[in-house]
Amino acid sequence: MEKPSLPKGTRDFGPAMMAKRQFIFNNIRTVFQKFGFLPLETPAMENLSTLTGKYGEEGDQLLFKILNSGDFLKDVEDIKLQTKNSKSITFDISEKGLRYDLTVPFARYVVMNRHEISFPFKRYQIQPVWRADRPQKGRYREFYQCDADVVGTNSLLCEAEIILMIKEVFKGLNIQDYAIKINHRGILSGIAEVIGGKGNETALFVAIDKLDKVGEDKVREELQAKGFTAESLNLLFNILNVKGSIVNKMAFLATKFETSTEGQRGLRDLKEVFNILEDYNASQDNVEFDVSLARGLSYYTGCIFEVKINNVSIGSVSGGGRYDNLTQTFGDKENLSGVGFSFGVDRIYDAMEELGLFPKEAQVSSKVLVCHFDEESMRYGLGILKALRDVGISSEIYPDQVKIKKQLDYANKKMIPYTIVIGSDEVKSGLLPLKDMERGEQAKISLEEIIQKIK
Amino acid sequence: MEKPSLPKGTRDFGPAMMAKRQFIFNNIRTVFQKFGFLPLETPAMENLSTLTGKYGEEGDQLLFKILNSGDFLKDVEDIKLQTKNSKSITFDISEKGLRYDLTVPFARYVVMNRHEISFPFKRYQIQPVWRADRPQKGRYREFYQCDADVVGTNSLLCEAEIILMIKEVFKGLNIQDYAIKINHRGILSGIAEVIGGKGNETALFVAIDKLDKVGEDKVREELQAKGFTAESLNLLFNILNVKGSIVNKMAFLATKFETSTEGQRGLRDLKEVFNILEDYNASQDNVEFDVSLARGLSYYTGCIFEVKINNVSIGSVSGGGRYDNLTQTFGDKENLSGVGFSFGVDRIYDAMEELGLFPKEAQVSSKVLVCHFDEESMRYGLGILKALRDVGISSEIYPDQVKIKKQLDYANKKMIPYTIVIGSDEVKSGLLPLKDMERGEQAKISLEEIIQKIK
Numbered sequence: 001m002e003k004p005s006l007p008k009g010t011r012d013f014g015p016a017m018m019a020k021r022q023f024i025f026n027n028i029r030t031v032f033q034k035f036g037f038l039p040l041e042t043p044a045m046e047n048l049s050t051l052t053g054k055y056g057e058e059g060d061q062l063l064f065k066i067l068n069s070g071d072f073l074k075d076v077e078d079i080k081l082q083t084k085n086s087k088s089i090t091f092d093i094s095e096k097g098l099r100y101d102l103t104v105p106f107a108r109y110v111v112m113n114r115h116e117i118s119f120p121f122k123r124y125q126i127q128p129v130w131r132a133d134r135p136q137k138g139r140y141r142e143f144y145q146c147d148a149d150v151v152g153t154n155s156l157l158c159e160a161e162i163i164l165m166i167k168e169v170f171k172g173l174n175i176q177d178y179a180i181k182i183n184h185r186g187i188l189s190g191i192a193e194v195i196g197g198k199g200n201e202t203a204l205f206v207a208i209d210k211l212d213k214v215g216e217d218k219v220r221e222e223l224q225a226k227g228f229t230a231e232s233l234n235l236l237f238n239i240l241n242v243k244g245s246i247v248n249k250m251a252f253l254a255t256k257f258e259t260s261t262e263g264q265r266g267l268r269d270l271k272e273v274f275n276i277l278e279d280y281n282a283s284q285d286n287v288e289f290d291v292s293l294a295r296g297l298s299y300y301t302g303c304i305f306e307v308k309i310n311n312v313s314i315g316s317v318s319g320g321g322r323y324d325n326l327t328q329t330f331g332d333k334e335n336l337s338g339v340g341f342s343f344g345v346d347r348i349y350d351a352m353e354e355l356g357l358f359p360k361e362a363q364v365s366s367k368v369l370v371c372h373f374d375e376e377s378m379r380y381g382l383g384i385l386k387a388l389r390d391v392g393i394s395s396e397i398y399p400d401q402v403k404i405k406k407q408l409d410y411a412n413k414k415m416i417p418y419t420i421v422i423g424s425d426e427v428k429s430g431l432l433p434l435k436d437m438e439r440g441e442q443a444k445i446s447l448e449e450i451i452q453k454i455k
Numbered sequence: 456m457e458k459p460s461l462p463k464g465t466r467d468f469g470p471a472m473m474a475k476r477q478f479i480f481n482n483i484r485t486v487f488q489k490f491g492f493l494p495l496e497t498p499a500m501e502n503l504s505t506l507t508g509k510y511g512e513e514g515d516q517l518l519f520k521i522l523n524s525g526d527f528l529k530d531v532e533d534i535k536l537q538t539k540n541s542k543s544i545t546f547d548i549s550e551k552g553l554r555y556d557l558t559v560p561f562a563r564y565v566v567m568n569r570h571e572i573s574f575p576f577k578r579y580q581i582q583p584v585w586r587a588d589r590p591q592k593g594r595y596r597e598f599y600q601c602d603a604d605v606v607g608t609n610s611l612l613c614e615a616e617i618i619l620m621i622k623e624v625f626k627g628l629n630i631q632d633y634a635i636k637i638n639h640r641g642i643l644s645g646i647a648e649v650i651g652g653k654g655n656e657t658a659l660f661v662a663i664d665k666l667d668k669v670g671e672d673k674v675r676e677e678l679q680a681k682g683f684t685a686e687s688l689n690l691l692f693n694i695l696n697v698k699g700s701i702v703n704k705m706a707f708l709a710t711k712f713e714t715s716t717e718g719q720r721g722l723r724d725l726k727e728v729f730n731i732l733e734d735y736n737a738s739q740d741n742v743e744f745d746v747s748l749a750r751g752l753s754y755y756t757g758c759i760f761e762v763k764i765n766n767v768s769i770g771s772v773s774g775g776g777r778y779d780n781l782t783q784t785f786g787d788k789e790n791l792s793g794v795g796f797s798f799g800v801d802r803i804y805d806a807m808e809e810l811g812l813f814p815k816e817a818q819v820s821s822k823v824l825v826c827h828f829d830e831e832s833m834r835y836g837l838g839i840l841k842a843l844r845d846v847g848i849s850s851e852i853y854p855d856q857v858k859i860k861k862q863l864d865y866a867n868k869k870m871i872p873y874t875i876v877i878g879s880d881e882v883k884s885g886l887l888p889l890k891d892m893e894r895g896e897q898a899k900i901s902l903e904e905i906i907q908k909i910k
Contacts, residue, residue, distance in 0.1 A: 004563045004785045007500050007551050012564050014571075015493035015578070022494070034844050036821040036851030038470035038869075039477070043597050044499060044553070044583065045462050045519075064500075067520040067549050069587045073541040081536040086528040094522050096462050098499070108459045109467050116469075118868035120854055123470070128499065132524045142498050155854035279837040330459045366491040382734040389489050396491030399575055399610035413573040414493075 009133070009141030015364060017349075023362035024345055024352070025126060027172040028146050031165050032124040037148050040123045042105035044130075045096045052097075054104045054329060062131045064141075065094040098130040102147040102342070103326075110151060111330045119152025119336075138314055138350060149340030151326060156269055158339045159303045159322065160276035163287060166307055166318060169343070170286075174357050177310040180286055183293035184270050184303050185321075187253065190263020191239055191291070194256055195232040204228075204236075209294035211240065239291060246274060246289045253291070269302060299323045305341055312351040318343045367454055368395035368418045371407040377422040384420065384432065384447060391451055411437055418454065464588070464596030470819060472804075478817035479800055479807070480581060482627040483601050486620050487579040492603050495578045497560035499585075500551045507552075509559045509784060517586045519596075520549040553585040557602040557797070558781075565606060566785040574607025574791075593769060593805060604795030606781060611724055613794045614758045614777065615731035618742060621762055621773060624798070625741075629812050632765040635741055638748035639725050639758050640776070642708065645718020646694055646746070649711055650687040659683075664749035666695065694746060701729060701744045708746070724757060754778045760796055767806040773798045822909055823850035823873045826862040832877040839875065839887065842902055848909055866892055873909065 006012065013021060029039075045066060052060050072093040073081070080089045099105050102125045110117065126146045133139055148165065150158045166180055188208070192201045203226040207219045220233050228236075242252050250267055257263030270289065277284060295304045302322030309317055320341025327336050352358055370385050372378040381397050388395040396416075398407040404421055411419050419435045426432055434450050435442040445453075461467065468476060484494075500521060507515050527548045528536070535544045554560050557580045565572065581601045588594055603620065605613045621635055643663070647656045658681040662674045675688050683691075697707050705722055712718030725744065732739060750759045757777030764772055775796025782791050807813055825840050827833040836852050843850040851871075853862040859876060866874050874890045881887055889905050890897040900908070 004505050004566055005502060006498065006567075007502055010498035010500060012498070012568075013494075013496040014564075014568065015495065018494035018496060033819060034847065034849045036849060038819055039468075039473040040470065041468040041473060043461065043465035043467070044585070045465060045597065047460060047462055050459050061524070064524075065522040066553075067522045067545070069516070069519075071541045073536075073539040073544070076539070078537075078539075081528075081539065082533075084528040084531070084533075084536065086526045089528070090522070098521075109469075111459055112461075113467075113469065118865055120865075122851070130499070142500065150854070153854045157852065157854040276834075276837065279834040280841050281838060282841075364488060364493055379731075379734040382731065383736060386735050386737075392489065394489045394491060396577070397612065399605070399608045399612040410573055410575075 007141070009135030009139075011140065011142070019364040020352075020358050020362045021345065021349060022364070023358065024173065024348055025144075025146070028169055028343055028345075029124070029126065031168045031172065032146075032148050034168075035122075035148075035161055035165055037122045037124040037150075040106065040109065040125045041127060042099065042102075042109060042125070044098055044128075046099050046105060046108070048091060048095055048097045050108050051100060051104060055100055059100060062133055063100055064098040064130045064132050065090065066096040066098070068093055068095055099127075100131060101129050102127060102145050103149075103340070104329075106147070106149060107326045107330060110336065111327050111332050114332075117152075120150050120155075120158075121152055122148070122150045124148040138347060140346060144345045146343040146345055147340055149338050151336050151338030154302075154322075154324075154337040156272045156303075157276055159269075159273045160280065160282075162305060162320065162339065162341050163273070163277060164280065164282055166305075166341070167282070167286065173348070173352065174359070175309060175348075175352065175355075178286055179288045179308050179310065181288045181290040181293045181306045181308065182270065182273070182303060183290055184266035185300050186262045186264075186266025186269065186302070187291060188266075188294060190253075190257045190260040190266055191236065193260045193262060195228075195235045195239075197228060197232060197236075200226065200228070205294040208240070208292050211292045242291060246284065246287075249289050249291065273303065295319060295321065299325060301325070301337075303339065309348075309351045309355075312354045314347045314351045314354070316344075317347045317351060363415060365415050365417075366394045366396045367416070368393060368420060368450075369407065369411040369414075369416045370395065370397040371404055371411075371419055371421040372398065372401075373404065373421070373423040375401065377424065377427055380427045381420075381422045384422070387447055388451065388454075391455060393451070393454055408437075420450070462596070464590030464594075466595065466597070474819040475807075475813050475817045476800065476804060477819070478813065479628065479803055480599075480601070483624055483798055483800075484579070484581065486623045486627065487601075487603050489623075490577075490603075490616055490620055492577045492579040495561065495564065495580045496582060497554065497557075497564060497580070499553055499583075501554055501560060501563070503546060503550055503552045505563050506555060506559060510555055514555060517588055518555055519553040519585045519587050520545065521551040521553070523548055523550055554582075555586060556584050557582060557600050558604075558795070559784075561602070561604060562781045562785060565791065566782045566787050569787075572607075575605050575610075575613075576607055577603070577605045579603040593802060595801060599800045601798040601800055602795055603797075604793050606791050606793030609757075609777075609779075609792040611727045611758075612731055614724075614728045615735065615737075617760060617775065617794065617796050618728070618732060619735065619737055621760075621796070622737070622741065628803070628807065629814070630764060630803075630807065630810070633741055634743045634763050634765065636743045636745040636748045636761045636763065637725065637728070637758060638745055639721035640755050641717045641719075641721025641724065641757070642746060643721075643749060645708075645712045645715040645721055646691065648715045648717060650683075650690045650694075652683060652687060652691075655681065655683070660749040663695070663747050666747045697746060701739065701742075704744050704746065728758065750774060750776065754780060756780070756792075758794065764803075764806045764810075767809045769802045769806045769809070771799075772802045772806060818870060820870050820872075821849045821851045822871070823848060823875060823905075824862065824866040824869075824871045825850065825852040826859055826866075826874055826876040827853065827856075828859065828876070828878040830856065832879065832882055835882045836875075836877045839877070839902060843906065843909075846906055846910060848906070863892075875905070 076092045128142050128144050197204045207222045242249050300321035301324040304321035306316045307318035322339040324337045326338050370381040372381050385397050420432045431444045433442050433444050531547045583597050583599050652659045662677045697704050755776035756779040759776035761771045762773035777794040779792045781793050825836040827836050840852050875887045886899045888897050888899050
């Protein structure tokens with residue numbers, strides 16, 4: 001029989017990884033809740049009619065589709081089968097798919113529950129998503145997203161709170177060297193306008209988005225090929241290369257955007273966000289106004305965010321922005337404005353591992369292992385075990401009659417910090433040898449003293 | 456455009472349900488960890504070669520299968536397509552499926568990581584599973600399982616600890632009226648032996664398993680049809696109808712099992728489990744020795760468990776048992792004995808809802824909503840908000856400039872217990888009107904006093 005294996009691009013998370021992942025999740029969840037966001041979970045499977053057409057053609061290809069149950073070929077036209085036309089029969093034999101992100105299921109939820117929801121609706125959602133992407137380092141076919149969104153308000157307070165939440169999560173994770181990049185769709189539109197690239201925005205934004213990866217020359221080349229003149233490109237890089245403080249950049253852009261209402265809208269919004277941060281007494285450390293930040297997704301309409309951890313091989317670990325048309329795609333006529341962002345936990349994990357940032361507490365293990373020389377001492381140990389657990393101390397007893405060495409090995413391998421070895425002496429005296437496994441120290445003390453020491 | 460919908464048998468969990476579910480999950484997780492179990496997570500998708508053949512033919516039918524990506528028909532034989540043979544092409548166009556339970560992925564994990572695991576390995580796993588079952592009340596196509604297993608030891612301490620964990624979880628959930636039923640495969644085999652039903656065990660156990668649902672007469676009928684004589688059925692019900700304390704039942708069975716080593720093994724194991732519970736100082740309340748408990752799954756080899764909450768429409772909410780062949784199905788030659796059980800969270804949820812057992816704390820909401828009359832007071836409110844969050848109080852500010860009534864309505868709908876309404880007076884004096892939304896009381900106090908009161 002073949003050895004079992006995992007599907008490509010998927011992973012098991014054993015206890016050591018789980019403990020670290022839970023450390024990240026708990027941190028994020030606590031911050032989300034502290035900011036008034038409420039949890040939502042949606043099913044792994046969605047109707048394909050919900051998913052398709054939302055992520056572009058490439059996204060549709062990357063959806064994992066569920067084969068219909070039963071005699072799924074029954075109603076498929078013969079000709080489709082005879083011509084082996086996989087594409088054309090996909091929707092005949094598959095009605096459901098695995099969710100590709102958390103945004104579309106959230107939009108579906110809002111549309112379906114609009115009348116029960118009190119807006120503004122602040123929800124967070126921490127669940128895996130699936131993409132049939134080619135697996136590579138840092139890219140998996142199953143990975144977790146942690147999203148927080150507010151819909152039903154266009155208040156820029158929400159944008160400011162996103163920045164605050166990111167800062168607080170990173171503080172909790174002890175990640176210090178990072179940048180929250182912020183920009184605004186209006187500013188990008190303004191740039192397109194003033195350099196004479198109106199009508200050609202998509203090509204422009206796609207190219208700009210690559211700037212920090214491929215450099216100015218390549219971006220120039222690409223845009224020249226798309227019909228941008230040398231003059232407009234000079235103006236473009238004159239703007240993109242603006243340096244200095246946030247205030248300086250804004251002042252510079254204001255001079256460029258005299259004729260662009262979109263550009264002015266972008267500047268006004270960003271200024272307001274920074275004002276709110278100030279009123280909140282938040283430092284602007286780690287916050288960067290990045291004029292070249294574009295983000296691929298075309299549905300953003302206002303502020304956009306991206307977070308990078310510095311000095312690691314991983315790219316962005318979080319991103320988001322404001323959208324005005326979340327539910328329109330489901331035929332909703334009322335415009336619901338919203339703003340949200342997403343943490344990529346798998347990438348944060350990899351970055352923290354690379355930087356050695358996981359604290360020692362990011363471990364799950366029992367605090368105490370009760371060991372025993374014989375059956376009598378094991379039975380006596382059960383009472384000790386109960387007393388420890390009764391006060392909330394995670395503890396276990398070695399379940400078999402084996403040599404003490406083997407029991408202590410088990411404690412070491414499982415990183416259990418304390419052991420209590422019980423023999424006939426201990427059963428008689430009630431004094432127990434509590435051993436600190438790391439320091440090797442040992443003291444014979446009473447159960448009460450043990451509890452005090454460990455709590 | 457069509458209104459979006461959910462796939463049959465799946466559900467969204469909005470904030471109110473999520474809070475209650477998290478209450479259950481947290482409780483279970485805390486108990487598992489207190490008993491030294493460590494977390495594991497496996498991917499939603501497994502290779503079909505891992506899943507098929509593990510759940511019987513019916514189970515195989517209920518697996519959700521993932522359609523291969525790309526040109527999935529390319530290599531399918533023409534004849535299979537021409538004859539529209541759905542069944543025969545299933546494995547040609549689908550290599551992966553969604554996990555059906557947590558036991559098989561756990562077994563796969565153990566086989567794949569055998570050399571890194573320190574045995575006995577105590578793992579817990581809390582994840583959704585998927586079954587293409589016909590949806591009905593209490594039966595969903597996506598639902599959570601919470602499993603805890605110990606493998607690599609045949610110590611009966613583990614069985615006793617399962618009972619202790621169930622008791623502790625139910626105590627935490629305030630579920631008082633329930634029964635942990637325990638039986639042993641050896642006792643069932645012993646019964647088969649002494650009534651002359653050897654070789655016909657499966658039919659016997661399947662029939663017995665229905666006893667409390669369909670009653671004695673129906674079970675008699677069914678077994679008669681399977682060839683059991685009236686005499687052996689009389690003996691069967693003489694045994695199954697044994698009444699009295701655990702000790703009495705055991706004494707009675709011991710007289711019946713004089714010639715059955717299997718029956719004696721069952722009694723010996725159970726006696727040891729009860730002895731351990733006694734050494735642990737655990738009461739035997741809620742524990743029942745149920746001779747007719749059979750549980751369908753044929754892979755159990757020792758103790759079996761089932762938990763029922765009384766006076767609710769839901770059946771069993773937890774079950775498990777000892778198995779000796781967990782990893783054999785993956786070609787593992789070494790026998791790894793293990794014992795485990797599973798909580799059905801969806802059923803526990805339904806039962807607790809039915810019994811009105813969710814405490815008031817099983818809510819997630821902000822503690823405070825900061826409300827404001829105008830922009831100046833909103834900006835002032837941001838400082839208040841920060842101060843509250845800095846000490847860990849979940850709080851939010853209404854993000855838009857709207858009437859106070861609307862802001863207070865929002866607090867009520869979201870069950871936020873406190874509000875602070877800020878106007879120009881408050882900005883000047885720094886004294887803030889903290890309102891207890893439930894009692895309607897209001898007091899003008901300082902920020903420090905507010906923090907003290909709420910913490």
